[in-house]
Amino acid sequence: MRTPHLPPLRGAPCAEEDDELPDAIDDREIFDLIRSINDPEHPLTLEELNVVEQVRVKVNDAESTVSVEFTPTIPHCSMATLIGLSIKVKLLRSLPERFKLDVHITPGTHASEHAVNKQLADKERVAAALENTHLLEVVNQCLSARS
């Protein structure tokens, strides 16, 4: 028994099938990238846990910026950094290089919000984290499609 999956809000409207019309990268598309990331501790997705929501995803295709806010389930959630890292890695692997990414905690929802945000914003620390085999393994598990 699995939590009933939400149907995708976007069908495939005609414009998407049209070979010529360009589709801009929008909030919904970014949200679709991260909604199915698995929680490190539970067999649930970040969307099912309401950790990520579409309203907290902002993208500006023209200026190449993406901003994602995520809400840890409890203010003392020890997995906050890991979840943030998973979101960040997923976006790094899935978005064109031109984008500048900003992944941070929804203001006021975590005890060590500032520290976590600082870690996530620091390119070198993110890169270093991914050198760590154990961390990389957990992140990859979060990003793997569930069988």
Next chain:
Amino acid sequence: MISLAHFFYLLSPGVKDGRWTVLQLVEALGFCLENTDPRTRGRGIQLLSQVLLQCYSLLKEKEVLHLVLFYESRLQDHHLVIPSVLQGLRALSMCEVLSPGLAVSVLKAIFQEVHVQSLMQLDRHTVYSIITNFMNTREEELKGLGADFTFGFIQVMDGEKDPRNLLVAFQIVRDLIAKDYALGPFVEELFEVTSCYFPVDFTPPPNDPHGIQREDLILSLRAILASTPQFAEFLLPLLIEKLDSELQSAKLDSLQTLTACCAIYGQKELQEFLPSLWSSLRREVFQTASEKIETECLAALRALSACLSRSVLSSDSEDLLESFLSSILQDCRHHLCEPDMKLVWPSAKLLQAAAGASLRTYHRITRSVLPLLLEQYTKHTQSSQRRTILEMLLGFLELQQKWEHVEEGEDGWSLGRHLFCSVVFSALTDPSVQLQLVGIKALTVLGSLQGLCSCCTSSPGFAVLNHLFTLFPPGSEAAMEAAGSLAPTYPKVFSGRMVPRLEEELQSGRESFDSQRSFRQRCLQALAAVSTHTSIVRETVPVLLQHLQKVQKGNGSAADMVSACQSLHRVALQCQQDVEGCWYFHQTVVPCLLAMAVQAAMQEPCPSLVTLLEEEVLAAMIPVISAATTHLSPELAAQSVSHVVPLFLDGEVSFLPQNSFPCSFQPFGAQRRLVALLMAFVCSLPRNVAIPQQEWLLRELLALSCSCNCPFTATTAAKCFAGLVNKHPAGKGARADAGGPSRPCGGAPPNAGVTKALVLRYHPLSSCLTDRLLGLLSDMELGPAAADGFSLLMAESPDVLHKGCHADVRIMFRQRFFTDNVPKLVQGFHGAGPDVKANYLKALSHVLNHLPKPVLVTELPTLLSLLLEALSCSDRVVQLSTLSCLHPLLLEAPQIMSLHVDTLVTKFLNLTSSPTMAVRIAALRCAHALTNLPTTVLLPYKGRVIRALAKPLDDKKRLVRKEAVAARGEWFLLGSPGR
């Protein structure tokens, strides 16, 4: 010395046909059997045993007695001799004339004299076979041995390691328990000697010829462990221990074994272990990241609760179920109200699993949980939280469908029924689409529970549903489905209130022009959706037809007519299974549509300007007429044929409603477009319905398909012709007709259609037509069209020539076509000039594309080099179909494909920048499927592929980006930890 084998070869037939007795044989072998050299003795006994294995069924009782005594005494002999002795005993254990008492004496001797586990695998297997043979034939005698037999066997199997022997030994243990042999004081020993293999940890060696899988051992061990309550006191602690271990497979096996045990256990066995079982299960569900473990935990909890519900209580014993459920409630209930939604789902799933075990558990759990959830729903204001709560409520509601009759007032619903209905209604009107969807689902389930919904047939429920149909586009599909499934339960409410309401909405034009169309469309869809009951169909069909007529009179748009036809089609499909409804629909709709079409066709001067006769509208009418015809009984269909065919051949219009037309109807003259409607009807008839004047009809169709210069009409006529030829009675006439349309004048499509009609039924002429089509491939002008003809040949036809229309379709016609024609295509390709080579590739890829995937995977390796060449072909149809051929191969034959990895990577990456979106998507899917190849083969390409896939991440099309993201993500995971 004469070789043993040779000796045996000479002897055995003699004994078999009775020329020699066994006694003579033993006497002849006397020298060997008594020899002091153990090797010689061994050979003698081996020979005797071989002969016995051949002819044990011919032995006499007395001979058997002597042989048994001889062999028993040999068990004390030198160890070199023992294997042959056991073979001999095995032969004797199969004798039917074995005197009473001998079986026991043989087994006793084996138990006493042989240390089984020091023998070789094959000899141990022989011992198990002897025991199995005796258990099958001498059950009573063995039972006379009492627990000694069990003990003896325990010693025999103690320490067995070979999986082949274990399967046999496990079977013996299962029989010991199932056939009620005395276990005596050895229950724990028997448990120990088998449970030491739990959980099974066995990986068959590569290229294992014995084919024993891990799963075989697991299942056969589980059958033992879960076969008797006597093991419970030892097994349950073991299961708890393994459940608490780290090993995933051990957990799974323990859970599945526990579930199996619950089928035979009772209160007594479980009592002592319930608290620790519950805490382990709870911990797993709360903490596990594996969906599989979660599922198994929930199944085990359901089995446990069901087991406790089954037990009969004596007056003084404690009600274990009650205390077990209380502890579940105590541990889970409070999580439902925590603002942190993290443990909400695990808790709800546990509660639902327990509630799903029996009616009693259901009442106990819902009484406590439902009021709480209802209260929580009102307390929370955010849609997302409300949705979660409503989903949980829905889960409980769905469980109730398991029990047909629920007594009033016993469950948790009775208290909050009104409250629950109002919760559902509030969800339906919530601005959040997600919440609405769950609300609609809940409403459907509510409606299907007869007892529950007495309060929602009253107006608020249906008012809300009504409201939904017209107001919320995103929810409407789900709402219509809900209405469709509720309508048969409440036909009166729907035909009395919903249908008039929708009719009224259809007629009023109160909104602005743009939104009006989509509004009308939804009304039409809603009318079709609720037509799931005959009485409602009788209300909705006239409304739909009237609407269609109104649109035609007002010269409305084609899109409006098409949507009315689509609704009619849906209704037709919904009443196909109901004989009465189907005939009603046919009788009402078909003449009406024909009359409208005929009338429109008479509107000179230029009927093609009339909207009703536009291709798109006629095409929408085809499925309506076809669906209204396919399920008719032959008698009714014949009745209808006698009207429709004369209409087209003679212009006989008398059966149409409103049949006063300004001039005469000339279906093969001025009004020939209507041949589409003829096709829809005549090609959908059951095969055994005779068509009057068929030869005439065929001639007219043939002439029309060759002479008409309107492609729509010509193609339709050809299709109709093909449909009739396909059903034409074998032999008679078909030959003469088939030759006709393959003349080049009709071009490729009609030709291919007729060819297909014959290919489908394996007609002998089909190969001649196929060859003609193959020949056209080398034609500069007609080649491309001929290549596309192959697609027509192999594809599932939407309107005629498919099973639904009763066409004669032989199974595996595609495979047959493949074997017959692909070699010719390949040959043609190699012989063709450079400018027509693409035609062959295209035809080939059409054939391959429609072949069932399993066949494709076995056949493709021979064509692989050709396919790789086709990837470089610049025709995008060829590219696309080649990619879709390669995709399943990458998934299912990775070993073969990995030989070509270099070519594949390069070509796929090149095609990701094709100007055609579909090609880019297919190339990216293939690049994704490449990750299925062995990792070692792929690693050298990882960096290059990841760099190359960065470009399509910024593709202008969203669908392409989606595939690029999936493929690139998977390449990142290659060879990385945690994959």
